[in-house]
Amino acid sequence: MANWLFLIPLAPLAAAVINFLFGRWYIRDRAHWLAILGVAAAFVLSVAAFAQVAGDGEAISQHLYTWIPAGDFQIPVALTVDQLTAVMLVVVTGVGLLVHIYSVGYMHGDPGFYRFFSYLPLFVFSMLMLVLANNYLLLFVFWEAVGLCSFLLIGFWYRRRSAAQAAKKAFVVNRVGDFGFGLGVMLIFVNLGTLEYTGVFEGVASLPQGTVTLIALLLFTGAIGKSAQIPLFVWLPDAMEGPTPVSALIHAATMVTAGIFMVARSWAIFAASPDAMLVVAIIGAATAFVAATIGLTQYDIKKVIAYSTVSQLGYMAFALGVGAWAAAIFHLMTHAFFKGLLFLGAGSVIHGMHDEQDMRHMGGLKKYMPVTYWTFLIGAAANAGIVPFAGFWSKDEIIVGAWVGGRPIIAIVGLIAALFTSLYMFRVVFLTFHGEERFDRHHVKPHESPAVMTIPLLILSAGAVLAGFVGFPPENGAFHHFLEPVFSGHGAEAHHVSTATTLTFGAISTVIALAGLGLAYAAYIRGSLNPATIAARLGPLYQLAYRRWYFDEIYETVIVHPLYRLSVWLWRVVDVQIIDGTVNGVAALVSFTAQRWRRVQTGLVANYALAIALGTVIIVGVYLIVGSNLFQ
Amino acid sequence: MSELTANHFLVLSAALFIIGMMGVLTRRNVLVIFMCVELMFNAVNVSFIGFAWEQNSLVGQTFALFIIAVAAAEAVVGLGIIMALSRRLDTVDIDKVRELRE
């Protein structure tokens, strides 16, 4: 037991609530102090929890209260920290703290300043609870709660129609995933009678194969939504309507990785179902590839990074699919650093360029914002998988994992995507920071961001450089040893990777990454390759990528519009005409009949008297027939 | 038919009742209709008292007494209505009084 665990999420929650309730009138532009304090407290406590778990090797937990006691459906609010959670805690609070600090500069002067610093700690709280939960329902609860924060923060500049639409889209698309996730949770409960991780993982072995596969796939549906896998990744690029720190924290470093975390957390279920694993791997690889191709063609700097995020999430997913659990979490961690860094760097660029996001209107910014440039370059290198930056180690390990996991095709797809990754990352770097200055120099004066923004960049870039080494040597680093207790037990298969394989793939990865770098250099610095010509030559393929593989259009025509038409039909025809028409028809029938019948009421008393007499005759007649002995 | 039996009274009662009823049905003057109604009341009273006589009971007479009382009340109100009717509509012709229709 660790009775202080609840303080980890409570600190940011308190900051969020206080800022929300009093921010508008009393706290106003001092809101960031409270938020940073809360998240910093959570960070310190997380590190303490991490240390304790690392020291003892035992999971620590705290039971707070019973949330839902519905008969045999007893759901506690209980927190557990094992190694996996400990890693997530540190990543969430660490990146979260840096993003908070960065936001002080980025959001300075915004009328919704207090609101921002109320939503952001709320998100940190939700995310912490998500990783701390000890059962699936609690996980689901905060799974949705981070969705709420995501909604509020994407729609932070709610007066923009596009932001409002994007927020709604993100929430609704996530709900599609949640639909599957929720069903999975129900299926677990109905089959196993419990939702606590330990009980579920123990019980999985006793379930028939089909049920396990179904559960695993349903859970993965949730991950598809939250972690923006094909086919539900469409919300994530749109989510870039939110302020850039939000993109960095939520849509790169933490929330979108919740799906990866959840699958890793449920590894026992997935490991018990090879079919489900295959699906996960295929979807992950496809996502990695598709998103990388789209990333090649976009011009909005944030959109490129967003697609890069989707692509990297695809890597993590297929790492899970091939059973490389630790590698997935490793990549999750390194990705949090370098992608957070990239987003914050992009934010710094946007900030310095007065809200310009189109790379076609940038160029040559290197000399205006050197700190941003160098940190961004480090992030790009890490993302592209250049030795020795963090991304190299984790991504290489994933590809190796796929290869030795018996999925060579997926490994190859991963390698191709890696080429694209390197290409689009350096395309961004070169388009933004190198080359001629394509912006309107009379109106736009690029400038370096203030220290409150650059210091987080520096810290994160240190992370992006160094984080990879916790996983060194590959497959056998400190990180893997730390996570080992989580991913061991029945169903876990250990692949013994020979040093030769590791070295070979390291070499291949490096070559590929450098090839991407070279291509980008050729196209955007030296000009020996003309991107426009290549695009023209690729024709439909380029259009496919540029139009984001038409996912949005397909959804629009296949789902959204028919559904709207169906709804209008249900309302206008079924509801108003058929159902209500029947009701009103009955009323009209009564009224119609009554109108006919009232003719009987002549108003002549004589007629009424006649009717009375007739009635008398009938009654007496009835008496004669029934009551008297006349006919007996 | 040597003895007086209740059937005598009943036949008388039936005759009076039906004559009254015919009056109600055929006449158009409200006043005459009113008088025919009184006639029908009376016919009923004859029946009651006839039965009472046959059965050696006073319940029938009691009933008839109440009927007379009620008839008195009815007469008062009914005649009041006729008065009001003739004042308002200038008629006592039952066929001209059709306000119930709408």
Place this chain on the structure above:
Amino acid sequence: MDGFPILSALTYVPLVGAAIIFFWPKASPQAARWVALGASLVSLVLSLVMLAGFDTSASGMQFVERFEWLPALGVSYHFGVDGISVLLIVLSTLLTTIAIVASWSSIQHRVREYMITMLLLETGMLGVFVSLDLFLFYIFWEVMLIPMALLIGVWGSANRIYAAVKFFLYTLAGSLLMLVGIIALYQSYFEQTGIRTLDVLQLQQGNYGYTFQMWVFAAFFIAFAIKVPMWPFHTWLPDAHVEAPTAGSVLLAGVLLKMGGYGLLRFNLPLFPDAARDWAPVIMVLSVIGIIYGALVALVQPDLKKLVAYSSVSHMGFVTLGIFAFNAQGLYGAMIVMLSHGLVTSALFLCVGVIYDRGHTRLISRFGGLATNMPVYASFLGLFTFASLGLPGLSGFVGEFLSILGAFRAERAAGVIAFLVVIFSAWYMLWMFQRVAWQRAPGEPPDANDPEAKLAADEPRPVMGGAEHGDDVIDPRTFRDVTWREAMTLAPLAVLSIWMGVYPQWFMNFLRTALELVAKPFGGIGF
């Protein structure tokens, strides 16, 4: 407290208040308001006292008041509460108080009569929940109907007479069927035992034939299904809600709809378990249709109140779905959905009322950007929007999830299809929220430094069915934020909604023993 007839007291205090206003002809509107508020507050306090004195571990009825009334007919004056009714009573008293405060300044016409109507309605509602004798129950059931119809018909908006008549006749048709059922039940019990009684608890001891059960179940069920309202008996609801004044909508959604679910739990399940089991498939299908159908139709409503009304149809589908799952999760879920819907939908109607008072329109397309000039309002609206779409941590989730889980456990397909609603409910509620609270007022140009300014013009908004409401142009930018009075009506609901989402255990403890009793004839699955 023993011996003090607290149930009678809290039921009749509003009646006394109504009498005071009635027999005080010179009462000014302000005095009438204060008397009404006072009476409803006394009732609220009494109900809270009752709640505090309620023993959650005891099984059976509490605070029972019983004496013979018409012994020849077997009618007794029998009041009592169990866990099911006790929470609904507090909900009723709370919502009535809130409704009276909410109509403080928005009702300016015939205030005395209005307050009398509200108080009579409260007595009727409370009477329904405390009566344990079918005769009393039926009387209160009808008593409640009339003030509600008056509220709609006198203080409603343009098409109010139609809506009031429709509401009245629809509900009356159902209750007449119920009356037939009551009489059949009475007769059947009399034939079995020779005892004439209308006491619910005693009637539950009866042993009714299968065919009889099926028919009488249907008679009761239709009455309650209309009240719930269950698809396809729901079409009175959008009309009634749209035309009713805000407070009327609040009570209609908050309390009156609950009587359907309450009736099912109190009468249909305990009295006719065999019939309930065999009717369940039909009812579950209808519930699932209602859930999805309500959500889809809500998606395309141009009118705020209609949107909330159709969302009610959808939400109340969970009540019947949960009840007829016959397991612990379903029953708990149904009750929590009822309570949560009572809080959240009422609050949404209050929210609609706030902007209706300012703009005199309910068309979504007339609003926009309210978060800018009405931040407090937008916060409330957002909170209730999310509570309504079932965000965990707020009240909506607990009930919906339990209800669907119960259905899923009883019948997989029903649970799966019903769960689809999480997508649609998010869709329509957020669509509404986005267009009312976010974005810009209609016709307002984008901000100068907004990237969207580059677009030629704000895309035309889809306005569905707008023309029939006239084209008054209002400017939402001039609306003032909620007043203290309005905030006072919304805040308790917000607090309760969060509380119910975070600590539903408190509410579920009240329900436990009562629901166990309900589930007993069905094997008590899940308890």
Place this chain on the structure above:
Amino acid sequence: MSAEVLVFDILGAVAVLAAAGVVLARKPVHSALSLVVSFVNVAAIYVILRAEFLAAAQIIVYTGAILVLVLFVIMLVHPEDLPEFHGGRPIQRVLALILGLVLLGEVLAAILTRTVVGQPGPWSEQAVQAVGGNVQALGQVLYSGYVLPIQATALLLLVATIGALVLARPDSPRVRRVARDTATISLGHPRGADGANGVELPALPPVAGDRIKPETGERELVMAKSGDDFLDQPVWGERRRS
């Protein structure tokens, strides 16, 4: 054939004939007088039936009170208002005749086939004599078993009196003028003399529902089309753009 039967037959025949006179007489006054004859005969038959008290009541109440009232009313109502009223409505009359005959047949059948059920009551002739006669016997029965109905009857008579007062009360002056400017009921001066002393009553403005169509003498009826008509001011929520 006993004397009793003979007396009964005569009385009955006269009563029936007088009743027929009520129906057939052309003038209401004749009808009323025939009714008196019929009532008196019936009263005599009551005596045969040992209902002396009722016979007295019959005479006092019916012939004494009710018929006098009827005659008053006949006098008060304008003679133009009392047309002969025979003729017209042939279908009605034929139907009435058929119904009457059928009912007569039915009732006769019922009378002839009837059987007596139940036990005879205690009030035999001797028993009645023992308590001192019909009046005493009836009093005992009435005031022991029927106290509440007696009270109720008293109340009914009171209500009827009040009701008659209300009905006979003149309407509001406006209505009265419109309705009766040619036929004022007045004992003090001849009919229609209201305007004769040269005093023209001022013409009152027409009021909805108060106009009389000249051709039919009927009043317009005004029905409320909707609930709005009953409300005196615009309702909350219906403020239209002015």
